[in-house]
Structure formats: C-alpha cells, structure tokens
Amino acid sequence: MSLRALSDQPFELLRELERRSLAALAEGAGASAGEEWIGIAVRLGPERFVVPRDQVREVLPVPTSLTRVPGARSWLRGIANLRGQLLALTDLKALFGAGTASKERQARVLVVNHREVPAGLIVDEVIGFRRFPTSGYQPTAPATLIRAEQYLDGAYRDGGDTWPVFDLYALVEHERFQQAAE
Structure with missing residues (x-):
C-alpha cells in the first residue's frame, strides 16, 4: 500500500x-x-585500543570531585558518586605504570558493565565507535607500550592500523586489580 x-x-x-x-x-x-565487530576506541597515552561495547555501560567525563581512599594504591584515584552510584575510579595508565591519565578535557571514565565489580576506568580519550570486519580479527595481540598484554583479547586490522582488543572483564576480575590496598 x-x-x-x-x-x-x-x-x-x-x-x-x-x-x-x-x-x-x-x-x-x-x-x-556476523560480518562486523563494533568496539569503543580509546586512547591511553600514545596507544589506541578498542574495548567490546557490551563491556561498557556508559562513558562519562572525569568527575571534578573525588574522595581519596586512605591506604589505597596510587592508581585508585578515588570514589565518586556517578548518577547515584558510588564507583571506584581507576587510572588505567597509572595501573600499568605509564604515568597518569590526562587532565585534559577529553579524558573520560568508562563505566564497566560488570555485575559483580562496579568500576570506572579513566582513559585519556574516547575516540568513538569503531567497526571492523570480523575477517580482520587476529587472535594474537601486538605488544603494547603499557604492557597490558594479559588483558588483551586479540586485535583487529583496519587498513594499516592494528587495534588491540582490551578485555575490561579480564582486567576487573584480575587479582592485581582487586588488590587496591597498599
């Protein structure tokens, strides 16, 4: 009709x-x-990664007000109230010994979509969604400057660029991440 x-x-x-x-x-x-994979592209220092979009609940600006946690490791920046939920904020660059996250306006918090581990991860920049053909997936991730290999789940090739897949669940479930006390 x-x-x-x-x-x-x-x-x-x-x-x-x-x-x-x-x-x-x-x-x-x-x-x-099944023809494409979509991730969220982020930058940590000079390196770019993609994270599975289903592992990120939301992306927020870094809050200006954080409450420090006494006795916590330096990479645990503090606790913040984000949309009514208390969330521990981790500086990913500091966690990997690669300096601290940018204080620039483009720095963001990735709120991890995990049932058991509420966490916010501070990255230098969220570049946006990236689409990759599934045929461009490589099971072996390249070495990274921040030494995050144990949390990488392969990589995608896009033209001449390689985008390591950063598995946020592997990170937040790891003992190193959960031992935030000094």
Whole structure:
C-alpha cells in the first residue's frame, strides 16, 4: 500500500511505517549478522585500543570531585558518586605504570558493565565507535607500550592500523586489580 494513500489515516500510516521499518531491520540484520565487530576506541597515552561495547555501560567525563581512599594504591584515584552510584575510579595508565591519565578535557571514565565489580576506568580519550570486519580479527595481540598484554583479547586490522582488543572483564576480575590496598 502507498504511503500517500494513508496520508489522511494517521494511525494506519504509523502502522505501515512500523511494519516497513521492522521488515527492513530484519532484512538488514540477516544480511550483516556476523560480518562486523563494533568496539569503543580509546586512547591511553600514545596507544589506541578498542574495548567490546557490551563491556561498557556508559562513558562519562572525569568527575571534578573525588574522595581519596586512605591506604589505597596510587592508581585508585578515588570514589565518586556517578548518577547515584558510588564507583571506584581507576587510572588505567597509572595501573600499568605509564604515568597518569590526562587532565585534559577529553579524558573520560568508562563505566564497566560488570555485575559483580562496579568500576570506572579513566582513559585519556574516547575516540568513538569503531567497526571492523570480523575477517580482520587476529587472535594474537601486538605488544603494547603499557604492557597490558594479559588483558588483551586479540586485535583487529583496519587498513594499516592494528587495534588491540582490551578485555575490561579480564582486567576487573584480575587479582592485581582487586588488590587496591597498599
């Protein structure tokens, strides 16, 4: 049925638009399922990584007000109230002994989407979503300057660039991360 024919029937027009949208969505999902992987690109110092998008609940600016935790390691920057939830904020660069996170405006907190370990990870910059063809996946991640290899889950190639996949769950579940007391 033509949309013009439904122009004087607003509810029928909406139903037809919904039907067409759902059909197009189902058709597109079937054609592209499994063909690409989408991650969130971040920068730590000079290095770029991608994190699985399902491991990040939200991305927020670094709060200006943090409460230091007495006796905590220097990489645990403090506790912050983010949207009503108390969250421990970890400086990823400091955790890996690569300095401290940028104090620039582009620094962000990745709120980890983990049921048991509430954590916020401070990165120098969130670049945005990156799409990679699944055929570009390499099971072996390259060596990194910040020595994060044990938390990497392969890498994706995009043209001449290699993007290591940083597994946030592997990090927050690791004993080193959970031992924040000095």
